[in-house]
Amino acid sequence: MSQISITLLRLGFLILLWALVLSAIGVLRSDLYGTRVTSRGKGMNRRKTDARADKMATPSRAATGVRTGGMSPRESTAAHLAVTAGPLKGTTIPLGSAPVMIGRAATCTVVIEDDYCSSRHCRVYPDGGQWMVEDLGSTNGTFLSNQRVDDPVPFHVGDKLSLGATAIELRS
Amino acid sequence: MATVAEIRVHRGRRSEVALLAIAVLIAVLARALVDYHADVLELRDLGIYALTAVGLATTAHLVLRRYAPSADTVLLPAVFALNGIGIAMIRRIDFAYAERGRDTTFGNVQIGWAILGIALMIGVILLVRDHRVLRRYTYTAGLVGLIGLMLPLFPVIGTEINGARIWIHLFGRSLQPAEFAKIALVIFFAGYLVTNRDTLALAGPKFLGMRFPRPRDMGPLVLVWLASMLVQVYERDLGTSLLFFGVFLAMLYVATERLSWVIVGLGMFVAGAAFAGTVFAHVHSRYEAWLHALDPAVYASGASEQLVRGLFGMASGGLLGTGLGEGRPDLVPYAESDFIISSLGEELGLTGVMAILTLYVIIVQRAMRTAIGVRDGFGKLLAVGLGFSLALQVFIVVGGVTRVIPLTGLTTPFLAYGGSSMLANWIVVGLILRISDQARRPSQEVS
Numbered sequence: 001m002s003q004i005s006i007t008l009l010r011l012g013f014l015i016l017l018w019a020l021v022l023s024a025i026g027v028l029r030s031d032l033y034g035t036r037v038t039s040r041g042k043g044m045n046r047r048k049t050d051a052r053a054d055k056m057a058t059p060s061r062a063a064t065g066v067r068t069g070g071m072s073p074r075e076s077t078a079a080h081l082a083v084t085a086g087p088l089k090g091t092t093i094p095l096g097s098a099p100v101m102i103g104r105a106a107t108c109t110v111v112i113e114d115d116y117c118s119s120r121h122c123r124v125y126p127d128g129g130q131w132m133v134e135d136l137g138s139t140n141g142t143f144l145s146n147q148r149v150d151d152p153v154p155f156h157v158g159d160k161l162s163l164g165a166t167a168i169e170l171r172s
Numbered sequence: 173m174a175t176v177a178e179i180r181v182h183r184g185r186r187s188e189v190a191l192l193a194i195a196v197l198i199a200v201l202a203r204a205l206v207d208y209h210a211d212v213l214e215l216r217d218l219g220i221y222a223l224t225a226v227g228l229a230t231t232a233h234l235v236l237r238r239y240a241p242s243a244d245t246v247l248l249p250a251v252f253a254l255n256g257i258g259i260a261m262i263r264r265i266d267f268a269y270a271e272r273g274r275d276t277t278f279g280n281v282q283i284g285w286a287i288l289g290i291a292l293m294i295g296v297i298l299l300v301r302d303h304r305v306l307r308r309y310t311y312t313a314g315l316v317g318l319i320g321l322m323l324p325l326f327p328v329i330g331t332e333i334n335g336a337r338i339w340i341h342l343f344g345r346s347l348q349p350a351e352f353a354k355i356a357l358v359i360f361f362a363g364y365l366v367t368n369r370d371t372l373a374l375a376g377p378k379f380l381g382m383r384f385p386r387p388r389d390m391g392p393l394v395l396v397w398l399a400s401m402l403v404q405v406y407e408r409d410l411g412t413s414l415l416f417f418g419v420f421l422a423m424l425y426v427a428t429e430r431l432s433w434v435i436v437g438l439g440m441f442v443a444g445a446a447f448a449g450t451v452f453a454h455v456h457s458r459y460e461a462w463l464h465a466l467d468p469a470v471y472a473s474g475a476s477e478q479l480v481r482g483l484f485g486m487a488s489g490g491l492l493g494t495g496l497g498e499g500r501p502d503l504v505p506y507a508e509s510d511f512i513i514s515s516l517g518e519e520l521g522l523t524g525v526m527a528i529l530t531l532y533v534i535i536v537q538r539a540m541r542t543a544i545g546v547r548d549g550f551g552k553l554l555a556v557g558l559g560f561s562l563a564l565q566v567f568i569v570v571g572g573v574t575r576v577i578p579l580t581g582l583t584t585p586f587l588a589y590g591g592s593s594m595l596a597n598w599i600v601v602g603l604i605l606r607i608s609d610q611a612r613r614p615s616q617e618v619s
Binding site: 025 | 198250
C-alpha cells in the first residue's frame, strides 16, 4: 500500500472513532424516557400565569353571574368548571360523564393547594341530566351560592361554589 | 399543580445494531492497521477476527433483544469499541516487544478474556432477571467484598508485584481480587444506604449553613475510611483505596443529598493520605515521583522514569498521533497495562484519546441516566455506584498517567491488559444493562 493510503486509513480510523461517539450522542438525544412533569402556574411562572388568569377571569363576569360564554366555540358547547378565585384561578376543568373530585389529595381530579381545603373536600357529579354537588365531610365546609352544602344539591349553570379560598363556577 | 405524563420509550434496538456495526468496524480496522505495520497482515486471520467480532456482537445483541428488550442501547457499542481498540493496541505492543526479542502473547490472551467477559455479561443478564434480588445479599456482598479487598494481604496466596500487593495467586494465574470486590462492595453500599439513609440524612447539628452528621452516625464512614487507609498502607496501592473510598462517598452523597458528608469524607481522606505520605516511606516515594517527576535526580533514581516516558510518548503523538503501529509505545514499561492510555495517546493522538474518554463519558452518563430512570432506591444507588466506580477508575488511571494525581496501579477499564479487570467490568456492564432494562420499561409492564 502506498504511503498516502496509509495516511488516509490512519485519519479514517480517527474519523470512525468520532463517528461512533457522535452517532452515540445522536441516539442519546432522541432517547427520552421516564415521565415529563409539566408545571401549571407554579414556581417561576407563577406571577406570569396569575396575571394572565386575572385578565381571563374578569371580575364582572363572576360578580354579575351573567353568562358570557367560553373562550372558544368548542368550550362553549361542553359544560366546564371555571376556577375564578384561589390558587388555581383561571383553570377550567371540562366536565364529561365522570364525577369530579375536588380536594387536596393527589388522587383528586382537581388538586387544590390550600390549607383550608380538606384532602377530599367535595364532589361534582352528573345525575339525571343535571350536575350535583356534595360535600365529603370537609372540615371548613362547601358553600354553593353562600348556602352550606351537606347533602347533594343541584349545581346550576352560573352558580358559584366556594371551598376555602377557591371559588368555582359552573359554565356551559 | 403539575401534570405528570409518561413519555413513550423507543427501545432503539435497531440503533444499537447500527452503533455495534461501527464499533465492530473500529475493532477490525484497528487490527488491520496494526497487522499491516507489523507485516503480518493476512486476510484470512483478519477475516476470522472480524467474524468472531460480528458473532459476539450479534450474540450479545440477540440476548439483549430477548431477555432485556428495553435495556440501554448505547452501552454495548461503546464498550465493544473500547474493547476492540484495547485488543488492537495490546497486539501492537506484542509486535513491538517481539522486535526487541521479548515474546509475548498479551493480545491473544486478551481476546480470550474479552470473549469470557462477554459470556459473563450474558450470564448476568440471564441469571439476574431483576436487580432487586441482589438486595437480599447486602451483607453477604459486604463480607465478600471486604475479604476480597484484604485477600492479597494473606500469606501464601497474596503476592507482591512491582511494589503493590494487590494480586493473589490461584491455579498458576495471578488475579486482582479488588476488581471483583468493587462490585460486591457497591452492592453492599447500595443495600446498606437504602435502608439507613434516613438516619444519615436527617439528624445532626447545623454548622456554616450545612447540616453535619452526628458523631455516632459516622461509624460506617470511619469504617470504610479505615479499610481504605489499610489498603493504601499495606497493599501499597493508593488507586484502590481512593476508588473504594470515593465510590462510598459518592453513594453516600446520592443517598442523603448532603454535601457535608462529601466535605467531611474528603477531609478525612486527604488528612489520612497526607499522614501516610509523611510516615510511610513507600507512600512518600510515590508522592515524590508525582510532584517532582521531571526533576533529573528523581528521574535518574528510576522513581518517575515510567511516568515521564509515558508523558514523552503522548507528547510525540501530538494532535493526530503517529498512527497505529507507527509509534514506539514499547519504550514505556507496562505499555500494555498500566500505561495503555499513553500508548494510545502516542499512536492515536489527542483526537483519539478524546474520543476514547468521550466513550467513557457516554458509558457513565448512561449509568447515571439509568439511576434517574429506575424506580426503586436500591436500583438507583446500585446504578450510581457502578457508574461512578467506572468514572473514578478512569479518572484515577488517566489522571495518574497524565500526572494529575499520583500514579497508581489501577487498570483502565476495557482497554488495559488483564483478565480480572476485563471480567469484572463486563459484569458491571451486565448489571447496568439489567437495571436500565427496568428503568426504560413502561411502568405498567414493571412487575
